Amino acid sequence: MRNLFILFKNNYNIFIGNFQKNKKRKSMWVASAILAIGLILILALYSYQAYMMYYGLGELGLEKVCMFHAFLTTLSVLVIIGIMRSSANAKNNDADFLLSMPIKKRDIIISKTLNKYIFDLFFVVMMFLPYLIIHQIKVGLNLPMLILGILLVFLLPLLSVGISYIFDFIISRIFNRTKIASLLKSVTITIIFIVIMVLLYMVTSTYGIVEVNNLDAYFASRPITNLFMQFIFTPNILNVLGVIGLIVLPFVLGVVLYSINYGKSFISYSAKNNNLKFGCGKSSFKMLLKKELFNYGTTTAYIINTIISPLIVIVGAVLLCYVGLEQVSSILTMFMPFEYFPGILAIAASLALSMSVISASTISLEGKNIWLLKSSPINNNELFSAKACLHIVILEPAVIIASLLLLIFFKLSLLQFLIIFLLPTLCVIITAFLGVLINLWLPLLDYDNETKVIKQSLAVTLTMLFSALLALIPLAIYLLFSTLSLINLFLISLGVYVLLLIIVLAVLYTKGKTLFKKL
DSSP, rough: OOHHHHHHHHHHHHHHHHHHTOOOOOOOOHHHHHHHHHHHHHHHHHHHHHHHHHHHHHHTOOOOHHHHHHHHHHHHHHHHHHHHHHHHHOOOOOOOHHHHHSSOOOHHHHHHHHOOOOOOOOHHHHHHHHHHHHHHHHOOOHHHHHHHHHHHHHHHHHHHHHHHHHHHHHHTTTTTGGGHHHHHHHHHHHHHHHHHHHHHHHHHTTGGOOOGGGHHHHTTHHHHHHHHHHHHHHHHHHHHHHHHHHHHHHHHHHHHHHHTTOOOOOOOOOOOOOOOOOOOTTHHHHHHHHHHHHHHOOOOOHHHHSHHHHHHHHHHHHHHHHHHHHHHHHHTTSSSOGEEEEEEEEHHHHHHTTTTGGGHHHGGGGGGHHHHHSOOOOOOOHHHHHHHHHHHHHHHHHHHHHHHHHHHHTTOHHHHHHHHHHHHHHHHHHHHHHHHHHHSSSOOOSOOOHHHHSEEEEEEEEHHHHHHHHHHHHHHHHHOOOTTHHHHHHHHHHHHHHHHHHHHHHHHHHHHHHHHOOO
C-alpha cells in the first residue's frame, strides 16, 4: 500500500510539474490551488450551461431531454477520451524502470489506472453532475434518483479507462506489426472520431422538434443512452445489470489486457530488403514533402484538429447543390445583390479553411530534433516550401472538389468559377507560407504534447487570425467600393492577394533564413 501511495503521489507531482512548465517554480500548494480554481471555474461554466438548458426546455416540460443530453455527451466524451488516450505515443516509457524496482506489478497497474480514473472522473463531474443537481432543484428532490446518479458519477470513468486499455491492446497486437503502424493508427482514430461526431450530431439535431408524447419512443431509439436513463428514473434488475455490465466488463477486460501488455514491446516489423539505396539525384524537396506528409499522417492530433475544415467546405458544397440555386439566392439577396454570390461562397470557403492552420506548427513539431535539419545540407528555401506545401496538399483538394461540384450543379460561368476557385486557393497558399514564417518567428520547440503546438501555440493563433482577415479582403473592398462590378471586384481582390503572396514569399526566403539559423 505504501508503494502504491508513493507511485500515485509521484504521478501527481509530474502532472503539477507539467502544469507549472518552465515558469518560476511555485510551491506545490500554490500550484494545486491555482489548478483547483481553474477546475472550479470550468465546472461553474458547465453548470451555467446546464441551468440555461433546463430554463429553456423545462418550460416545455422536457426536463428528461436535458438528462438525456447529459448522458449522451458524457458517454461520447468518455469514449473519445478512451480512444484518444490509446492513440497517444508516450514520449517516455517508464515500464522497464518501474518493473526493475522492488515494486509489485499489481501496484504499478493500480496506480496508473487510478490516475486515469481520477482524470476522467473530472469530466464526468463537469458534464453530468450539474444536470443531475439542477434536475433535483427544478423537478423536485428524488432521493433514489440522486443516489443512483451519484453512483454513476463514480462508475462512468471506469468505462473510458477500460476502452483505452482495450484499444491500446488491439493497437499493440495488430497495428504495430505492420510497416505503416502509425499511419493506420492515426487513420483509424480519425475515422472513429468523425463517426462519433456525426452520430452525436444526428442524435442531438432533433432536440428542437421533439414532442412530449414522443419522448419515450425518442429515447428508445437510442438504446445505450436510454439504458442509463432507465437506470436512474425507473431502475429494475435488468437495467441495473445492463448498466453495471456495460461499464464494469470493459473495465475488467481492459485492466487484464493492460496487465498482460505492460512492459512488453510488440513493434516487430522489419524490412525484408536490407540493401541500402542511396537517393542520388532525388529532389530534396520531394523527400522533405514526403517526410511532412508522413508526420502528418502519423500524428492523430494533427489530423483531427485540421481535417474538419476541409470536410466542412466539401459538405457545405454538397448541401448547396442539394438545396438548389433558387433557395440560395433568396437567402443571399438579403445581404447584397445576387450577382455577388460567387464572392460570398469564396469568402465562406476561405473562412472555413482558415480554421485549419497546418503550416504554423510544422517548425515547432520538429522539437528538439530541429538541429538535424539545421545541420543537414538542405536548401532552406526547399525546406520552407515543403512545410508550406503540406498545408496546400491537405486543404486545396477541398477547394477543388467544392468548386467543381458548384460548377457542375449550378452551371457557373467562367468568371463565377474562377472567383469560387481562385480566391480560396490564394488564401490557402498565402496562409501556408505565412504560417511557416510566423512559426519561425514564434517557435515552440520545447513541448511535451503535440496538441499544445497544434492547437494552443501563439504561432497557430496568429496565423489563424491573419488567415481569417485574408478571407475578408474581398468583402472589405466591396464595402469600400460598393459600385464596383463583379469582375472589377474580382480583379482587385486577385491583385491584392498576389501582392501579399509576393511580400510573404520575399520575407520568408530572406528574413526566414535568419530566423531559422537562430533556432
